[in-house]
Amino acid sequence: xxxxxxxxxxxxxxxxxxxxxxxxxxxxxxxxxxxxxxxxxxxxxxxxxxxxxxxxxxxxxxxxxxxxxxxxxxxxxxxxxxxxxxxxxxxxxxxxxxxxxxxxxxxxxxxxxxxxxxxxxxxxxxxxxxxxxxxxxxxxxxxxxxxxxxxxxxxxxxxxxxxxxxxxxxxxxxxxxxxxxxxxxxxxxxxxxxxxxxxxxxxxxxxxxxxxxxxxxxxxxxxxxxxxxxxxxxxxxxxxxxxxxxxxxxxxxxxxxxxxxxxxxxxxxxxxxxxxxxxxxxxxxxxxxxxxxxxxxxxxxxxxxxxxxxxxxxxxxxxxxxxxxxxxxxxxxxxxxxxxxxxxxxxxxxxxxxxxxxxxxxxxxxxxxxxxxxxxxxxxxxxxxxxxxxxxxxxxxxxxxxxxxxxxxxxxxxxxxxxxxxxxxxxxxxxxxxxxxxxxxxxxxxxxxxxxxxxxxxxxxxxxxxxxxxxxxxxxxxxxxxxxxxxxxxxxxxxxxxxxxxxx
Amino acid sequence: xxxxxxxxxxxxxxxxxxxxxxxxxxxxxxxxxxxxxxxxxxxxxxxxxxxxxxxxxxxxxxxxxxxxxxxxxxxxxxxxxxxxxxxxxxxxxxxxxxxxxxxxxxxxxxxxxxxxxxxxxxxxxxxxxxxxxxxxxxxxxxxxxxxxxxxxxxxxxxxxxxxxxxxxxxxxxxxxxxxxxxxxx
Numbered sequence: 001x002x003x004x005x006x007x008x009x010x011x012x013x014x015x016x017x018x019x020x021x022x023x024x025x026x027x028x029x030x031x032x033x034x035x036x037x038x039x040x041x042x043x044x045x046x047x048x049x050x051x052x053x054x055x056x057x058x059x060x061x062x063x064x065x066x067x068x069x070x071x072x073x074x075x076x077x078x079x080x081x082x083x084x085x086x087x088x089x090x091x092x093x094x095x096x097x098x099x100x101x102x103x104x105x106x107x108x109x110x111x112x113x114x115x116x117x118x119x120x121x122x123x124x125x126x127x128x129x130x131x132x133x134x135x136x137x138x139x140x141x142x143x144x145x146x147x148x149x150x151x152x153x154x155x156x157x158x159x160x161x162x163x164x165x166x167x168x169x170x171x172x173x174x175x176x177x178x179x180x181x182x183x184x185x186x187x188x189x190x191x192x193x194x195x196x197x198x199x200x201x202x203x204x205x206x207x208x209x210x211x212x213x214x215x216x217x218x219x220x221x222x223x224x225x226x227x228x229x230x231x232x233x234x235x236x237x238x239x240x241x242x243x244x245x246x247x248x249x250x251x252x253x254x255x256x257x258x259x260x261x262x263x264x265x266x267x268x269x270x271x272x273x274x275x276x277x278x279x280x281x282x283x284x285x286x287x288x289x290x291x292x293x294x295x296x297x298x299x300x301x302x303x304x305x306x307x308x309x310x311x312x313x314x315x316x317x318x319x320x321x322x323x324x325x326x327x328x329x330x331x332x333x334x335x336x337x338x339x340x341x342x343x344x345x346x347x348x349x350x351x352x353x354x355x356x357x358x359x360x361x362x363x364x365x366x367x368x369x370x371x372x373x374x375x376x377x378x379x380x381x382x383x384x385x386x387x388x389x390x391x392x393x394x395x396x397x398x399x400x401x402x403x404x405x406x407x408x409x410x411x412x413x414x415x416x417x418x419x420x421x422x423x424x425x426x427x428x429x430x431x432x433x434x435x436x437x438x439x440x441x442x443x444x445x446x447x448x449x450x451x452x453x454x455x456x457x458x459x460x461x462x463x464x465x466x467x468x469x470x471x472x473x474x475x476x477x478x479x480x481x482x483x484x485x486x487x488x489x490x491x492x493x494x495x496x497x498x499x500x501x502x503x504x
Numbered sequence: 505x506x507x508x509x510x511x512x513x514x515x516x517x518x519x520x521x522x523x524x525x526x527x528x529x530x531x532x533x534x535x536x537x538x539x540x541x542x543x544x545x546x547x548x549x550x551x552x553x554x555x556x557x558x559x560x561x562x563x564x565x566x567x568x569x570x571x572x573x574x575x576x577x578x579x580x581x582x583x584x585x586x587x588x589x590x591x592x593x594x595x596x597x598x599x600x601x602x603x604x605x606x607x608x609x610x611x612x613x614x615x616x617x618x619x620x621x622x623x624x625x626x627x628x629x630x631x632x633x634x635x636x637x638x639x640x641x642x643x644x645x646x647x648x649x650x651x652x653x654x655x656x657x658x659x660x661x662x663x664x665x666x667x668x669x670x671x672x673x674x675x676x677x678x679x680x681x682x683x684x685x686x687x688x689x
Contacts, residue, residue, distance in 0.1 A: 015601035016664030020618070150653075151619075157657030158618075162665060174577065175529045177585045197577040200570040210653035219649035221627060222634045225687070226645065237641050294561035315642075322643030325650065328563075338564050345571050367600065 005168040013166040017159060021360045024155045026385050027138070029357045031152050033393055034135040035205075036350030039335055039343055040466070042093050044128035047450065047466040049111075050457035052095040057088050057114040062274050063255035064117025065098040069110065070252070070279050072119060073100035080104075085275035086112065090291050090298055090336060094462065097123050126404035127397040134393070136213075139408050143216060150213020156206035163195055170196050184366035191359040194352040201349040202356075208333035238326070241303045241311045244283035252280060253308030261310065262288050266300045266317075282306050292317045296337050297327035358386050380422035380431055387435030388418025394439070397446045401453055429488055433481045440481070443474035510559030511568075517552035518572035519580075521545050526580050549573055610669060617673055622659030625676045626652045628683025635687045 021028075037044075046052070057065075069084045080103045088096040096112040098119060109123035137145030164170060174196050178189050195202065223234030236242050259271060268290035276286045286304040294317075301314035313319070316327030331337045335346025365379050392414035399406035418435055425431040447467050451458045458467060528541035552573060557565030634648035659676060666672040 011601055012667045013661075013665040016661065016666075018601050019614075020660065020664050154623075154653050154656045154660065157653060158660035158664070161658060162661040165661070165665070172529075175526050175581045175584060177581045179585050179587050181588070193578065193581050197574045197581065200567075200574065204567075206657075207650075207653055210657070211650060214653065215649060218627065218630070218652040219645055222630060222648050223645055225631060226634050226641075238645055294564065296563045296567065320640050320643050322640065322646035326642070326646045332567075338560060338568055342568070342571070345575065349571075349574075 005165075010166055010168055013162050017162040017166045018364055020155055020162065021159055021357075022364060024152060025357060025361050025382070026389070027148075027152050028156060028159075029354060029386060030138065030389050030393075031135060031149055031209075032350060032353040032357055033390060034131055035209075036347055036354060037393060038132045038135045039347045039350060040469075041128055041132055041334075043462050043466055044131065045092075045123070045125040046094060046462040047458075048125040048127055049123065050454050050461070050463045052111045053114045053120070054094045055114045056270065057086075057096045057112065057117070059256035059259045059271075061096070061112065061114055061117030062086050062088075062259065062271065063252075065096070065112045065119065066252060066255060066274065066276065066279070068117070068119045069098040069100055072110075073102075073108070074106075075102055076104065076106065078104075079106065081279060083275055083277045084279045085273055087273045089270045089272045091272050126400040126407065129404070130396050130400060130407040131393065134411070139411065146213050147217060148213075150210050150215075150217070153206050153208075153210030153213050157203070157210055160195075160199070160202050160206060164199075167192060182366075182370075184363055184370060187359045187362045187366060191356055191363060194356050194359075198349045198352045201346075202353060204332050205350075205353070208329045211329055212333060240287065240301065240314055241285050241305075243277035243281075243285045245278075246281060246283035247278070248282040249280060250282045250284060250306050252276065252284070253286060253304060253306075258286065258288060258304055258308055262290055262302045265302065265310070265313070266290050268292055268300060272299050285311070293338075295324075295328070296331055297324060298331050298336065301327075376426075376428065379428045380426070381419065383428055383432045383435065384418035384422040385415065387432065387439060388415040391418065391435070391439050391442055394446060395442050398442070398449055401449065429484065433484055433488075436477045436484075437481045440474045440477035443470050443477065446470055447474075507559045510555050514552050514556035514559065514565075514569060515572050515576075517548050517555060518569065519576040521548035521552055521573060522576035522580050524548060525577075526584070613673070614663060614669060617663040617669070617676060618660040621673070621676050621680070622663060623652075623656050625659055625680030625683065626655035628680035628687070629655055630683070632683040632686035 065086045066084055069086075070081070073081055073084065075081050082101045082103045085099045085101075086096065087099065096114050097109045098112050099107065099109045101107045110119040111121055111123055112118070113120055133139060136149060138149060139145070140148060170192050173192065176189060177193055179186055219238060220234070223238060224231060227234040227237070232242065255274065259274075262271075263269060270291040272289040272291050274286065274288050276284050278284045284306045286308075287301055288304065289299045289301045291299040297316040300317045303311040303313070305311050314327065315323035317324070335342045361382050365375060365382065368375050392411035395414050396407040396410045399410050421434060422431055425434060447470050450463070450467060454463065457463060522545070524541050524545035528538045528545060531537040531541060549569075553566050553569035556569040556572070559565060560568065630648040630651040633651055634644045637644050637648070639647070663669075663672040663676065
């Protein structure tokens with residue numbers, strides 16, 4: 001039933017697959033792991049700062065919040081307010097927030113009273129911000145970080161293609177899952193099963209990640225050439241009407257009236273966000289998105305001019321193929337469509353992507369060991385990067401309540417400490433157990449710190465669910481230490497001379 | 505039948521589809537049974553996609569159906585794990601990557617091909633599409649932009665896999681040049 005693929009071709013593609021995977025392994029692993037955790041970005045925000053008013057904001061609340069944010073946004077001398085936005089519904093489930101951005105790059109957010117629209121306390125979620133920044137920018141400066149992540153997306157897409165071509169039996173063996181005996185075959189079975197059954201996810205996430213990461217660069221080049229260098233026209237073609245540089249003061253249009261108009265035009269109800277560029281000027285442009293549950297796109301986006309006149313819609317839900325494709329990219333990448341079910345699946349398949357990366361390197365090392373060319377140092381380095389990277393994803397949560405500036409140093413120190421441990425602990429299995437134990441302790445400490453800071457609020461609603469999730473992960477990490485220690489003792493008793501496993 | 509019930513039905517169909525494919529896989533010694541079960545499995549998977557689309561719309565329905573099918577397949581594969589001492593199969597040698605030696609210039613050249621040259625070729629083709637495709641402005645830009653990661657990824661996979669490095673270089677350069685030329689003319 002399956003065509004026979006020549007062995008020479010398979011070997012050549014496998015060589016390319018291995019080379020690319022090994023070259024990008026550490027970065028792909030970090031992007032996959034942080035992306036998996038960032039699926040629960042809004043829940044992490046609530047975990048860090050529980051107690052915000054919940055419920056759907058009134059239409060009047062949007063107007064009041066925009067007015068107050070415009071008035072109160074701290075703009076430094078020489079800088080100018082660029083935009084003011086209010087996020088709700090699918091962009092900020094269970095809370096409403098008002099945001100400001102300045103031309104100089106300053107930004108901030110306040111929680112909004114959903115009934116009155118009054119600005120309440122400042123939104124403060126540095127750990128959630130850290131995780132999403134790690135996934136999108138790898139903590140590197142913009143735009144280089146997002147370009148690198150886009151390139152990693154292309155490498156992942158390439159790995160998916162070469163992975164399929166280099167494993168001619170991957171579909172035929174889709175149900176083959178063997179445990180025990182040859183470690184390489186065990187790792188290969190896990191690698192291939194997680195790859196093939198989550199294939200649509202791997203393809204989707206790597207493609208959308210590459211597109212989103214490089215879109216400013218690639219679509220920018222294409223738009224620039226297509227419009228003979230007219231950058232403004234090119235941006236407007238993709239991103240809709242843009243605010244102009246007319247800074248003559250002008251009142252903000254009546255927001256509830258615009259919401260009513262948008263509802264009438266689209267038949268949609270819930271407002272995801274309202275954003276005004278160059279707010280309070282003659283050049284202002286207002287973008288208003290209404291949620292759509294039947295589409296992959298988050299919703300339909302409508303644009304209004306300075307006088308509140310309707311300009312156009314983005315066509316995200318019923319426009320052309322290009323407009324709908326563009327609008328579907330981010331929801332498909334972040335799993336923000338069809339409710340919580342998809343979020344949990346994106347988390348689970350994100351774990352699968354992370355495991356596929358980890359097992360890919362382990363297979364290469366196990367193969368070397370089978371061929372009589374073991375690389376014990378590289379085995380320990382990979383274990384350290386994998387578990388040190390995991391610790392580095394979580395550990396900043398212990399320090400960001402003091403200052404967000406601790407996040408990157410803690411990440412780097414976690415990885416360096418894990419590499420240091422690899423230098424001291426020469427047995428790779430023991431090293432893996434040590435780092436799993438450290439990860440378990442970090443997760444337990446995260447719960448303790450969260451409860452200490454937020455008290456009873458940490459033990460109710462979404463924060464409780466996040467803490468339970470952390471407890472499950474801690475239990476898995478710590479119990480696996482015991483399980484693998486027992487297995488190592490059994491193996492040691494069985495045959496003293498057995499070589500240590502390349503990775504656990 | 506309401507939407508929630510249709511989604512549950514879609515989940516049952518996904519499980520049924522994966523189960524039939526698993527049964528087909530088990531009947532390797534009987535090609536006729538295997539073919540019948542395989543066809544039935546894929547038809548059930550199609551029914552899952554249709555049901556899911558009826559419940560929540562075609563766009564999200566197809567994606568959710570793929571998710572359900574993937575989950576069902578993984579659960580069945582993991583549930584039927586074989587716990588015993590696994591030995592390497594005799595034909596395992598075919599799974600080893602080809603040995604290419606370790607000449608640095610070849611590595612650097614291959615890296616350049618997979619990275620910037622594949623990228624430039626992809627942008628060349630996307631440029632031709634954006635400037636010449638008989639579509640609306642936004643469609644040309646977004647679909648052209650979508651071509652870049654797809655073609656770059658494919659080019660990367662190919663150049664890293666092709667043992668004849670000069671052939672890959674020539675093909676990529678020709679493709680990129682053709683794309684830019686078509687776009688400019």
